[in-house]
Amino acid sequence: MGLTLQGKVVIAGKAQGSALVSRDPLSFWGGYDWKTGEIIDRRHPLSGFIAKGRVLALPFTRGSSTTTAVLLEAIRAGTAPAAILTTDIDFFFALASVVADELYAAPLPLVVLTEEDFATLKTDDTVEVLSNGEVNIQR
Amino acid sequence: MPLTLSTRDQEMLHGAHGEAAKIAMTIVTRMAEVSGAKELLDITGAHIDSTVYIGDAGLEFAERLARLGAKVAVPTSLNVSGLDEHHWKEWAVPSDWARQAYRQMVAYQSMGTVPTWTCAPYQTEMRPSFGQQVAWGESNAIVFANSVIGARTERYPDLFDICCAITARAPAIGLHLTENRAGQLIFRLQDIPTVLQQSDDFYPVLGHFIGKHTLDKIPIIDGLTVIPNEDHLKSFGAAAASSGGVALFHMVGITPEAQTLEAALQGNHPTQIIDIPLNQLRESRRELTHTNSTELHMVVLGSPHFSLAEFKRLAPMLRGKRKHPDVKFLVTSSRAMTQLAQKAGYLGDLESFGAQITVDTCILTSPMLPETIQNLMTNSAKFAYYTPGLLNKKIAFGSLQDCVNSAVAGRILRDESLWA
Numbered sequence: 001m002g003l004t005l006q007g008k009v010v011i012a013g014k015a016q017g018s019a020l021v022s023r024d025p026l027s028f029w030g031g032y033d034w035k036t037g038e039i040i041d042r043r044h045p046l047s048g049f050i051a052k053g054r055v056l057a058l059p060f061t062r063g064s065s066t067t068t069a070v071l072l073e074a075i076r077a078g079t080a081p082a083a084i085l086t087t088d089i090d091f092f093f094a095l096a097s098v099v100a101d102e103l104y105a106a107p108l109p110l111v112v113l114t115e116e117d118f119a120t121l122k123t124d125d126t127v128e129v130l131s132n133g134e135v136n137i138q139r
Numbered sequence: 140m141p142l143t144l145s146t147r148d149q150e151m152l153h154g155a156h157g158e159a160a161k162i163a164m165t166i167v168t169r170m171a172e173v174s175g176a177k178e179l180l181d182i183t184g185a186h187i188d189s190t191v192y193i194g195d196a197g198l199e200f201a202e203r204l205a206r207l208g209a210k211v212a213v214p215t216s217l218n219v220s221g222l223d224e225h226h227w228k229e230w231a232v233p234s235d236w237a238r239q240a241y242r243q244m245v246a247y248q249s250m251g252t253v254p255t256w257t258c259a260p261y262q263t264e265m266r267p268s269f270g271q272q273v274a275w276g277e278s279n280a281i282v283f284a285n286s287v288i289g290a291r292t293e294r295y296p297d298l299f300d301i302c303c304a305i306t307a308r309a310p311a312i313g314l315h316l317t318e319n320r321a322g323q324l325i326f327r328l329q330d331i332p333t334v335l336q337q338s339d340d341f342y343p344v345l346g347h348f349i350g351k352h353t354l355d356k357i358p359i360i361d362g363l364t365v366i367p368n369e370d371h372l373k374s375f376g377a378a379a380a381s382s383g384g385v386a387l388f389h390m391v392g393i394t395p396e397a398q399t400l401e402a403a404l405q406g407n408h409p410t411q412i413i414d415i416p417l418n419q420l421r422e423s424r425r426e427l428t429h430t431n432s433t434e435l436h437m438v439v440l441g442s443p444h445f446s447l448a449e450f451k452r453l454a455p456m457l458r459g460k461r462k463h464p465d466v467k468f469l470v471t472s473s474r475a476m477t478q479l480a481q482k483a484g485y486l487g488d489l490e491s492f493g494a495q496i497t498v499d500t501c502i503l504t505s506p507m508l509p510e511t512i513q514n515l516m517t518n519s520a521k522f523a524y525y526t527p528g529l530l531n532k533k534i535a536f537g538s539l540q541d542c543v544n545s546a547v548a549g550r551i552l553r554d555e556s557l558w559a
Contacts, residue, residue, distance in 0.1 A: 010173055025354060025384065030503070030528040034194060042429075042527045060355060062384040064525075065188050065276045068296035073194035092296045094173045098166055099298050103200060 002138050005117040007085065009133040011097040013109030015083035019125040019137075021057040022046045028074075028092075029066035037079035055127040056081035057118065061092045071096035075108055083109040083129040087118045111135060142171050143178045151306055159209035163302035167310070170299060176310035184267050185215040185304035186260045186284075188276025189297040190247050191504045192221035192240035200298060201246035204305070209250045212307035216255040216265040218277045219444075219501045220244045226497060230507035240505070247301070256499035257473035259373065259444040261288060269395055272315060274303030278386075279377035279443045279521065285387040287372045289395040291315050294386040314387055320396060321405035322359035322389045325412045326352075331420070333364050335557050340424075340538035342371040343520030345415075346378025348423040352413060355384035359403045361391045370449055377443050378520030421558055427523040427536035433551040435535075436512040438462075438542045439502055441471035442519040450480035450489075456543045457492035463549030467495065467512065474498040492546075503529050516551055518542050 022045050026032070031041035037052025052074075061067045071093060074080035084093050093110055101107035109129050113121075117135075121127075126138040150156060151164035171179060189197065221240030222232065248254050255263050260275075261283045267273050267290035275281050275292040276299070284290040293313040295303065303309045313319050326349055328336075335341050349358050358379070367375070367390075379385035389397035397403035440453070453470070462468045470489065472480075477498050480486055489496065502508060503525050516535045517523055526534040537545065537553045545552045 027381075030525040040528045040531075060384070062354065062382075064381070065278050065281065065294065065296045065300075066191060066193065068298055069189065069191070069193045069197045072196045072200075072298065076196040076199075077194070089173060089175075091170065091174060091294070091299075095166070095170055095296050095299050098169045098173070099200065100196075102162060102166060103196070103203070 002136065003120065005113060005120070005135040005137065007111035007113045007117070007133040007135050010089055010094050010110035010112055011107050012131045013083065013107055014131055015055065015109045015129045017053055017055040017082035017127060019057060019121055019123055019127045020046060020049055020051050020054045021121045021123045023059060025060050025062040026058050027062050027064045027067055028070040029064035032070055032074065034070050034074040034077055034079055037074065051081045052079045053082050055083050055085060055129060057085040057121050059087040059118070060090045067092040068096045072099055075100040075106055076104060080108055083111065085111050085113055085118065085121070085135065087113060087115050142168060142176060144168065148179055148308060157208055159204050159207035160305055162204065162207070163209070163305040166299065166302045167306055167308055171310035174310055174312050176312045178311050179308040180272060180311040180315060182213060182272045182274045182303055182307055182309050184213055184265070184271060184273040185211065185300055186218060186275040186277060186280055187215060187247060187252060187300045187304060188218040189301050190217045190220050190243065191297070192243045197297070198239055198243050201243050204301065205246040205249045209305050211251050211304040213304055214265065215252040215304045216260040216263065217247055217252050219258050219504055220256050220499050221505050223497045223500050223505070227505070227507065231509040232505060232507050236506060255473060255475065257444045258501065259446065259473070262446045263473070263475060274300055274309045276300035278380035279373070281386050282376035282380045282388065283373055285314055286376060286389065286394050287369065294384065320387060321357065321407050322397070322403040323356045323410050324353055325359045325361055325409045327412065327414050328362035329414050329416050331417055336363060336365045338538060338557050339371065340518060342367060342375040343378040343518070344420055344424045344427065346375035347382045347427060347520045347524070348415065348420055350379035350381060350383030350385050353379065353383045353385055357387050357389070358385065359389045359391065359397065359400065359409070361400060363390060363393065366393060370446055373443055374519065381521045381524040424536065424558060427520055428534065429523070429527045430514060430533035430535055432514065432533070434514045435466055435516055435545055435549060435551050436514045437467040437469060438546045439469050439471070439515055439517045439522060440539070440542060442501060442517070442522040445470050445472040445476065447476055447479050447483065450485040451483070453539065454485040454488040456540060457488045457494065460492055460547055462493040462546040466546050466549050468493060468546045469495050469497060471497045471501055516542055516545050
C-alpha cells in the first residue's frame with residue numbers, strides 16, 4: 001500500500017529509509033548513542049533500536065540542551081538517522097542540521113507533519129522524504 | 140513575513156565584523172528563519188552549554204570559531220566542562236579523552252568568556268536580573284533563569300548559545316516575548332502534608348511528575364502551603380527539564396511572574412487542570428529509582444552543582460560520622476562555590492566524613508566512574524533520570540539525609556515515613 005503525505009520543510013533534503021516511530025519525545029543526550037546510533041534511553045519505547053540510516057519519527061525532543069551536540073556528532077560519524085519527522089518545528093534538531101550544513105555541507109533532512117499524518121506512520125514502513133516536504137510511504 | 144535584519148546584523152552576515160561573527164550570524168539568522176522570527180533582539184548575557192565535550196564535531200566547531208578569533212560581545216558564563224582540570228587523574232578518565240575535553244575548554248575560554256564552569260550559573264555573580272534578555276543553554280539553568288528569576292531566554296541548545304553570545308543577538312521568539320510566557324496547564328496539589336512539602340526530596344519528585352505530564356508546555360503549580368527555598372526550586376526545575384522539556388514554570392505566590400494565578404495565566408484559560416494526589420507523587424518517586432537491590436557503591440550529590448547553602452546544610456549531617464569504607468561519597472560543584480564553602484568552614488566535616496569533591500564537571504559529562512562502581516544513589520532527580528542511559532549504571536533516589544545514612548550504612552536506606 002502506498003501513501004503520500006505533504007509535510008512542511010524545516011531543512012530540505014532527500015532521504016529514504018525504514019521508519020522508526022514513537023509518540024514519546026526523546027532527549028538525544030542520554031537517549032542516543034552517537035557512536036552506534038542506538039536509542040539508549042531505557043525509559044523510552046524505542047530503547048535498543050538502532051536509528052542509524054532510518055527515518056526517525058518523534059513528536060519533538062525533550063530535556064537536555066545537549067541534544068543538538070549529540071545529533072551533530074552522529075551526523076559527522078555517519079550514525080544519524082537518514083531524516084527526522086516531527087509534529088512541530090524542533091529547534092534542537094534543526095540547529096544540528098544547520099551546523100552540519102555549515103561545517104560539513106551535510107544537512108539532515110527535517111520535515112514537520114500534522115498530528116494526523118504523523119499518526120499514520122508505522123515502524124518498518126518504507127519512507128521516502130523529498131526536498132519539497134513530500135513523504136512517500138510504502139508498507 | 141520574512142526576517143528583518145538591522146544594519147549591524149547585515150554587516151555581520153556579510154563578514155564586516157570578522158569571519159567568526161559571520162558564521163555565528165549565519166547560524167542565528169538561519170535558525171531565526173526556521174523558527175519563524177520576524178526580527179532579532181539584543182541580549183545582554185549568555186550561558187554556554189557547548190563547553191561539554193561530546194565528540195570531535197563539537198570540538199571542531201569550537202576550535203574553528205576560536206581560530207577565526209571569535210569573541211563574545213556580552214558577559215558570558217560557561218557551563219560544566221568535561222574535565223575537573225586538576226583532579227581528573229584520580230578517576231577513570233582516559234587521558235586521550237581528557238586531552239580533547241581540555242582543548243574544548245581552552246577554545247571557549249579564548250573567546251573572552253568567564254570560566255565559571257558550572258551548570259548553576261544563576262548562583263554565581265553572573266546571575267541575570269528580572270526581565271533581562273539573555274541566551275542561555277543548559278536545561279536546568281534555562282528553567283531557573285526564566286522561572287525563578289524572571290529573566291528571558293528560549294530553550295537554547297548547545298552550539299547556538301555561543302552564536303548568540305558572539306553576535307549579542309537572538310531570534311525574537313518564544314519565551315523572549317511576554318505573550319508566550321503565560322502558564323498553560325494548572326497543576327493543583329491536593330492534601331499534600333506540609334511536613335512533606337518541607338522535605339528536600341519533595342521538590343525533585345514533584346518536578347519529575349510535572350515534567351512528565353507537561354512535556355514542552357508552561358505549567359502553573361498551585362496549592363503549595365510552604366515557601367520553597369532557592370535550592371528546592373533548583374531541584375524542581377532540573378527535574379521538570381529532564382522528564383519533560385519545561386523551560387518556564389510558574390508557582391503561584393512564589394515565582395515573580397505568578398503573584399496570582401490570574402497573573403500567571405495572563406488572562407487566558409488553562410488548557411487543562413490536573414490534580415496531583417499524594418499517591419501519584421509516590422509513583423513518581425518510585426520511578427526515579429532504577430534498581431531492585433540495596434547494594435551501594437557511591438553516593439553522588441550536586442546535580443545541579445551544589446550551592447553554598449547546600450554545603451551548609453550537608454556539613455552538620457556529616458559531623459562526627461564516617462562513611463562506610465566501601466562506599467564513595469561525591470559532591471560536584473563549581474570551583475568558586477567550593478572555595479566559598481572552604482572559607483565558610485563547611486568542608487572540614489566533608490573531609491572527616493570521607494567525602495570527595497569534584498569541581499567544574501559532572502559525572503554525566505565526564506567518563507570518570509570506574510567499572511567497579513555500578514550502584515549509585517543520589518538526591519537529584521536529574522541524575523536519577525539520566526544515569527541509566529548515559530552511564531548504564533543502577534541508581535536509587537533519596538533525600539539528602541537518606542543519602543548520608545546510606546553512605547554510613549554501606550547500603551541503600553530510605554526513610555519512607557514522610558511518603559507513607
